[in-house]
Amino acid sequence: MESALQAGRFDVIVLDVMMPGTDGLTLCRRLREKSATPVIMLTAAATETDRVVGLEIGADDYVTKPFSPRELLARIRVQLRRAQAAPGAGRQVPNSCYRFEGWTLDPARRTLVSPAGALVEVTSGEFDLLLAFVTHPRMILTRDQLLDLAHGRAANVFDRSIDVQVSRLRRKIEVNPSDPLLIRTVRAGGYMFTPQVDTVDQDDGP
Amino acid sequence: MESALQAGRFDVIVLDVMMPGTDGLTLCRRLREKSATPVIMLTAAATETDRVVGLEIGADDYVTKPFSPRELLARIRVQLRRAQAAPGAGRQVPNSCYRFEGWTLDPARRTLVSPAGALVEVTSGEFDLLLAFVTHPRMILTRDQLLDLAHGRAANVFDRSIDVQVSRLRRKIEVNPSDPLLIRTVRAGGYMFTPQVDTVDQDDGP
DNA sequence: GCCGTTTGTAACGCTCCGTTACAAGGTGGC
DNA sequence: GCCACCTTGTAACGGAGCGTTACAAACGGC
Numbered sequence: 001m002e003s004a005l006q007a008g009r010f011d012v013i014v015l016d017v018m019m020p021g022t023d024g025l026t027l028c029r030r031l032r033e034k035s036a037t038p039v040i041m042l043t044a045a046a047t048e049t050d051r052v053v054g055l056e057i058g059a060d061d062y063v064t065k066p067f068s069p070r071e072l073l074a075r076i077r078v079q080l081r082r083a084q085a086a087p088g089a090g091r092q093v094p095n096s097c098y099r100f101e102g103w104t105l106d107p108a109r110r111t112l113v114s115p116a117g118a119l120v121e122v123t124s125g126e127f128d129l130l131l132a133f134v135t136h137p138r139m140i141l142t143r144d145q146l147l148d149l150a151h152g153r154a155a156n157v158f159d160r161s162i163d164v165q166v167s168r169l170r171r172k173i174e175v176n177p178s179d180p181l182l183i184r185t186v187r188a189g190g191y192m193f194t195p196q197v198d199t200v201d202q203d204d205g206p
Numbered sequence: 207m208e209s210a211l212q213a214g215r216f217d218v219i220v221l222d223v224m225m226p227g228t229d230g231l232t233l234c235r236r237l238r239e240k241s242a243t244p245v246i247m248l249t250a251a252a253t254e255t256d257r258v259v260g261l262e263i264g265a266d267d268y269v270t271k272p273f274s275p276r277e278l279l280a281r282i283r284v285q286l287r288r289a290q291a292a293p294g295a296g297r298q299v300p301n302s303c304y305r306f307e308g309w310t311l312d313p314a315r316r317t318l319v320s321p322a323g324a325l326v327e328v329t330s331g332e333f334d335l336l337l338a339f340v341t342h343p344r345m346i347l348t349r350d351q352l353l354d355l356a357h358g359r360a361a362n363v364f365d366r367s368i369d370v371q372v373s374r375l376r377r378k379i380e381v382n383p384s385d386p387l388l389i390r391t392v393r394a395g396g397y398m399f400t401p402q403v404d405t406v407d408q409d410d411g412p
Numbered sequence: 413g414c415c416g417t418t419t420g421t422a423a424c425g426c427t428c429c430g431t432t433a434c435a436a437g438g439t440g441g442c
Numbered sequence: 443g444c445c446a447c448c449t450t451g452t453a454a455c456g457g458a459g460c461g462t463t464a465c466a467a468a469c470g471g472c
Contacts, residue, residue, distance in 0.1 A: 077262070078261050110392070369460065371420095391461090394429095
C-alpha cells in the first residue's frame, strides 16, 4: 500500500481492520499524518467501541460486515462527491512548470513556450504526451506506458498511435525532426526523453 | 427549520426521515440545492434502498435506529473535522470576491468587472459557469461536472450546452476568443480554467 | 398577452487523432 | 556483403470531438 501511495493519487481508500501484519487502525492513523485521502473502514469488528475508535482516529466512514455492496458504493460516492465539492481539492494541477533545453511546459496553462519565448501551439494530445515525457525524463518508456500516461488507456495489439503522435510532436520541438535529439527512439523498447528537466515554481506575477 | 437556517449558520444538520409534513429526504434534497452544510440522516427506515437513496440524494452519512449515541457523536465529529479541514470552508464570507488576471467576479453582487474596471454584462448562466470555473481553477472539469456545478443538473447523452456556454463566455472574457487562454479545451476531457484565482475580501466602499 | 432576453438544440465545418499503408532503416543469419 | 525479416517514420484517409451559428423554446418584465 505504501509503495502504491507513493506512486500515484487515490480518490478513496477502503481499509479492512483485521489484516495480517499491520492492522487497519494503525494504517489509518499513519495515513492521516500525511494525507487527507478519504478512508472508509470496512470490517467485521462491529462493537460500538470499535466504530467510535475508528472514526475518532481519522476514518471518514465505518462500514461493518456483512455489508451491502450497493451501500458501500453509495458511501464511496459520498466521499468522491465531497472531494469534488471541496474548494481547492481535487486533482488540481501543480503550480509549477517544467523546463528543458530552454523550453517551458506549463501544466497549469497547458502551454508550451519555445526557447525564443514564443508560444508554440500544441494540440491537447501532443501536450499530454509531452507532459508524460517531461515527468519521466531519461528513462525508456514503452509505447504501452506512454499511452497509459498520456491518454490513460491501454494499447491495442497493433497500436501505432504513439508513433504517430511522437512524430507529430517532433515536428514541433526538434531542431531537426529527421534527426531527433530530445525524443530518442529506443529500438524494440520505446522512446526516451533525453534532456534534463527542471521543475520551477511558476512566476504568477502581474 | 427553514427560518432557523435563514437566521444563522449551522455546522451539521441531523435529519430524521419519518416526520409529519415534509419528509427528510425532500428536505435534504432542498437543502443541497442551496447549501453544503453536512447532513446526517438518522432514521428507522433501514432498508438497503433507503440508505442508498439517502446517500445519493446528498446526505453525508446515514445512521439507522436503534443507534448508539456515542457512535452518532463520533460521526458528527467526523463531519465537523472535515468542515474544518476543508480550506476556505466555513469562512465563506458572502462579500468576498474572486480575482484572476485582473478580472473580478463578485458572487455577492453577481457582477463581473474587467481588468480595465468596466462592468461586463454576463447572463445568469454565464455567471454560474464562470463561478464554477473560478472555484475550481487549474483542474480539468468534464462537461458533466461543469453542468452539475453551474446548473445543478446532469447531462443528457448529446448535451452540448456547456460547449455553447463556454463559447459565449469566451467571447466576453478572452483577449482573443479564437485562441483562448483562460478557458482551455482539453480534448476528450473537458475544460480547464487556467489562471491563478485569488479570493479577496471585498472593499464595500465608503 | 407581448416583446426582448436567455438558453438549449440542431447543424455545419474545421481540427485533431487513430488507423492503415508503404517506404526506409535497422538487425541478424548466412 | 547480401538478404529476409522486423521495427519505425510519415503521409493519407476517415471518424470523432469541438466551435460556432442559427433557430426555437423558455423565461421574465411590463
